[in-house]
Amino acid sequence: MDFILQQFINGVTVGGIYALIALGYTMVYGVLKMINFAHGDLCILGAFIGLTTLTSGALGGLSTPVLLVLAFLIAMIVVAVAGTLLDQFAYKPLRKAHRLSAVVSALGASMLIENGIMLIWSPNVQVFPNNLLPNISWQIGGAYLSFVQLLIIICAFLLMAALYFFVHHTRVGTAIRATAIDQDAARLMGINVNRVIAMVFIIGPVLGAIGGLFIGLYYRQTYFTMGWSYGLNAFIAAIIGGIGNIPGAMLGGLVLGLFNAFAAGYISSSWQDAITFALLIAILLVRPSGLLGERVAEKV
Amino acid sequence: MNPPLSSNPPSGEVLLELDRVGISFGGLRAVDDLSFQVRRGEIVGLIGPNGAGKTTVFNMITGVYRPTDGQIRWHGQEITGLAPHLIAKAGVRRTFQTIRLFADMTVLENVIAGQHLLMQQSWWQGLLRTPAQRREEHALVERAMEVLHQLDLADVAQEIATSLPYGAQRRVEMARTLVARPELIILDEPAAGLNEQESAGLNDTIRAIRDAGITVILVEHDMSVVMNVTDNIVVINFGKKIAEGKPADIRTNPLVIEAYLGQDDDEDDPLMNAIHEEQAQS
Amino acid sequence: MNHANQTAQPTPATVAPPAGAGTRLLRIVGPLLWVAGLAIPSVMSPAWITIGGIFAIYSIVALSQDIVLGRAGMYDMGHAVFFGIGAYTSAILSLSFNWPILWTIPVAIVLAAALGAILSAPIVKLRGDYLLVVTIGFNAIFVLAMKNNVFGLTGGADGLFGVSGPTLFGHMFGTQSDLFYLNWVVMAIVLWLMRNLDRSSLGRTFRYIKHDELAATTLGVNARNYKVAAFALSAGIAGLAGTLFAMQLSAVSPGSFQFTDSVVLFAIVLVGGQASVPGVLLGTAMMFVVPQIFTEFAQYRYLVFGIAMILVMILRPQGIWPARKGAL
Numbered sequence: 001m002d003f004i005l006q007q008f009i010n011g012v013t014v015g016g017i018y019a020l021i022a023l024g025y026t027m028v029y030g031v032l033k034m035i036n037f038a039h040g041d042l043c044i045l046g047a048f049i050g051l052t053t054l055t056s057g058a059l060g061g062l063s064t065p066v067l068l069v070l071a072f073l074i075a076m077i078v079v080a081v082a083g084t085l086l087d088q089f090a091y092k093p094l095r096k097a098h099r100l101s102a103v104v105s106a107l108g109a110s111m112l113i114e115n116g117i118m119l120i121w122s123p124n125v126q127v128f129p130n131n132l133l134p135n136i137s138w139q140i141g142g143a144y145l146s147f148v149q150l151l152i153i154i155c156a157f158l159l160m161a162a163l164y165f166f167v168h169h170t171r172v173g174t175a176i177r178a179t180a181i182d183q184d185a186a187r188l189m190g191i192n193v194n195r196v197i198a199m200v201f202i203i204g205p206v207l208g209a210i211g212g213l214f215i216g217l218y219y220r221q222t223y224f225t226m227g228w229s230y231g232l233n234a235f236i237a238a239i240i241g242g243i244g245n246i247p248g249a250m251l252g253g254l255v256l257g258l259f260n261a262f263a264a265g266y267i268s269s270s271w272q273d274a275i276t277f278a279l280l281i282a283i284l285l286v287r288p289s290g291l292l293g294e295r296v297a298e299k300v
Numbered sequence: 301m302n303p304p305l306s307s308n309p310p311s312g313e314v315l316l317e318l319d320r321v322g323i324s325f326g327g328l329r330a331v332d333d334l335s336f337q338v339r340r341g342e343i344v345g346l347i348g349p350n351g352a353g354k355t356t357v358f359n360m361i362t363g364v365y366r367p368t369d370g371q372i373r374w375h376g377q378e379i380t381g382l383a384p385h386l387i388a389k390a391g392v393r394r395t396f397q398t399i400r401l402f403a404d405m406t407v408l409e410n411v412i413a414g415q416h417l418l419m420q421q422s423w424w425q426g427l428l429r430t431p432a433q434r435r436e437e438h439a440l441v442e443r444a445m446e447v448l449h450q451l452d453l454a455d456v457a458q459e460i461a462t463s464l465p466y467g468a469q470r471r472v473e474m475a476r477t478l479v480a481r482p483e484l485i486i487l488d489e490p491a492a493g494l495n496e497q498e499s500a501g502l503n504d505t506i507r508a509i510r511d512a513g514i515t516v517i518l519v520e521h522d523m524s525v526v527m528n529v530t531d532n533i534v535v536i537n538f539g540k541k542i543a544e545g546k547p548a549d550i551r552t553n554p555l556v557i558e559a560y561l562g563q564d565d566d567e568d569d570p571l572m573n574a575i576h577e578e579q580a581q582s
Numbered sequence: 583m584n585h586a587n588q589t590a591q592p593t594p595a596t597v598a599p600p601a602g603a604g605t606r607l608l609r610i611v612g613p614l615l616w617v618a619g620l621a622i623p624s625v626m627s628p629a630w631i632t633i634g635g636i637f638a639i640y641s642i643v644a645l646s647q648d649i650v651l652g653r654a655g656m657y658d659m660g661h662a663v664f665f666g667i668g669a670y671t672s673a674i675l676s677l678s679f680n681w682p683i684l685w686t687i688p689v690a691i692v693l694a695a696a697l698g699a700i701l702s703a704p705i706v707k708l709r710g711d712y713l714l715v716v717t718i719g720f721n722a723i724f725v726l727a728m729k730n731n732v733f734g735l736t737g738g739a740d741g742l743f744g745v746s747g748p749t750l751f752g753h754m755f756g757t758q759s760d761l762f763y764l765n766w767v768v769m770a771i772v773l774w775l776m777r778n779l780d781r782s783s784l785g786r787t788f789r790y791i792k793h794d795e796l797a798a799t800t801l802g803v804n805a806r807n808y809k810v811a812a813f814a815l816s817a818g819i820a821g822l823a824g825t826l827f828a829m830q831l832s833a834v835s836p837g838s839f840q841f842t843d844s845v846v847l848f849a850i851v852l853v854g855g856q857a858s859v860p861g862v863l864l865g866t867a868m869m870f871v872v873p874q875i876f877t878e879f880a881q882y883r884y885l886v887f888g889i890a891m892i893l894v895m896i897l898r899p900q901g902i903w904p905a906r907k908g909a910l
Binding site for chain 3: 325362363364370383385389393394395400401402403404405406408409412413414416417419421423425426427428429433440441442445456460476480514
Binding site for chain 3: 035050066089090093096097098099100101103104105107108110111113114115116118119154157200228235236239243270271274277278280281284285288
């Protein structure tokens, strides 16, 4: 029982992170119908920026909580800018082009960012300082909930709730949803589609940057290829929930986090990724549009 | 069970039968309780106001959609919901309202595509370019050129199909369906985009197709085609059959007139013009 | 229907339209280049002999990727799987079971092709993006399986060593030069197969499916079977390249068949030119030969390739050397 509870706690934590990253994929896909393969790398860029901020000697005088908040803010800003530049230079010129062009461009951008990170920081694992967060844990039954886990869970859920509210109860959010459903109709209704897209390339990367920095804080390390592995998992989460579907991405993230935790716990951690993929393939074969996805009918 | 095969005249063997066929898309009942028969050698027209469901009927016959109710029978055998390639195999070919030629391929290559089911070469014969395969490639080209000659397209055989003018593209699509010598051809608005002269040419083409032993169903708005070429007309509106009969009867059928009158702003409706002309003359 | 007014049209000799001047030139220059390439072991340094051999091998894989992606139009981004299966099959059979390496080649091809068919059968119905992700999944599962030393045969993360070249006509193909000739000849065979594919109904049918699957089905094409066939054929050829790879490196390891490698293959086809043999060869050269010239910049390789991918898609979406219209 304790074991299950522990896996549950671990799973929800990682699931929250996956959800934050998955939202970036799903929002871009919803509006542009393209997979932003570079998203995972943007997220891990957030981790690197955050790390640099945290270990920068220039900010030594600040207290830890302030430093953390600053690290998050700077990471969010840098990644938001990076995301916007990414769209402007690699995706926007291809809006009217064939889908495959955008796929290749996204892959190229991913390579570019990942290798850029490697060249700037180094191919080695970067370690996070271990005095940033209080080292407390609470005991629940026989399981442990650490401070960082609680922090991640709370932040992730707050952000998801905020995003849900934003998307469903504000004008801008509704504009985003409308654009995702039918871009041309949205344009005809007077929605500035370019601005919606710009928004999506800010919100997505910002959430992803937060997720990425949390990865760094949680595992106390980061390395340049993490973007690909976490990005892929988050992407799978988005697909499981139904790509383009915002609540779906949240659900998918949690499902995947829990699944990973239990699979690693019960089966074996060296097969973890394989099991994740097996889960994805199984779901797609039974429900080709994901758990919450829409059935897309082809009009002849 | 089937009446004996007659060589040419209509009212022979029933090739295709729709039996209370219907389909719903979500809450929308696109076609409802539709029944009619098509006999070998006939030219049957399917007409109705815009949005009546004509293309949907074709899509059901050719397997693109699966009816939710009713049966479709071919030579007495049920084919409801079969995959499109199986229905093609059974001897049914079609053209598309929007013309679906293979882009970036020549006219000749498009027409050869129509012979897909006639090909005998296996994959390894193709990969190894055996003499048998080479001979078959020649035969394919010859057969395709024959049909292209008949449709006046031999000159443009090596042109990219989608670079041709609209009317020519329609003929290419028709060539692609004819080259396989199907039993039944379904033409989806073959006269769309054609001028008067071309429409008259189309009528000749359709009759020639029938004379070659192929049965035809067509959807068309152009009444100069429908009235002059069909043996039997089925009229549908809102997915239901409202009339069926010979062209002369349909022209004066009050239900049909009302269906077309019920459409707003259709001053250019050819059927209405035809009706008004008739009434003016009488 | 106007027979009288038509000028007599000679029946075209082939389905494909007559070749343009550029293509006719290429038909002569291409084989000449190949023949010239045979001289590489005699005139170039050992490093370049190896590069030439690697280029030939990756050309074969890239061409196989072109079959499933450029011709049949399916987003296969896990193609390294089949490359790896061919390589591992040869390695395992020759090292663990002492098969003569030559006999492992047909087995590797058939096994890879069979796996291509089996894996693709349930997934060809998926939408493009989803198919893409599933192929990534297969690739990842394969790499993990190799790393985890499945059945105790695959050697784990370090892989397997000591794969030797074949013995043909009593001559042992051991040196890099020997292997170069072997690879170069097999490359020519594959190029010949690709040319035949273009002129056969199988190749044409792949194109019908890519351009308009629905129209193709109304002509009687069983799209699903052909899609699976495209996967199987391309997998088999990739498997063949895999065996050559195993011999060339005399080793196999999971690191050669990862997601990045699949992405590179995918990009080669799209950047070089879909369904274009010269385009694919050019893309392969760019990715595997050019970096060798600038070895001091090796760490920038992926950076440059990434930028190139973006630029080519924006500036020349049809690829650097697109297939000529009317033939593809």
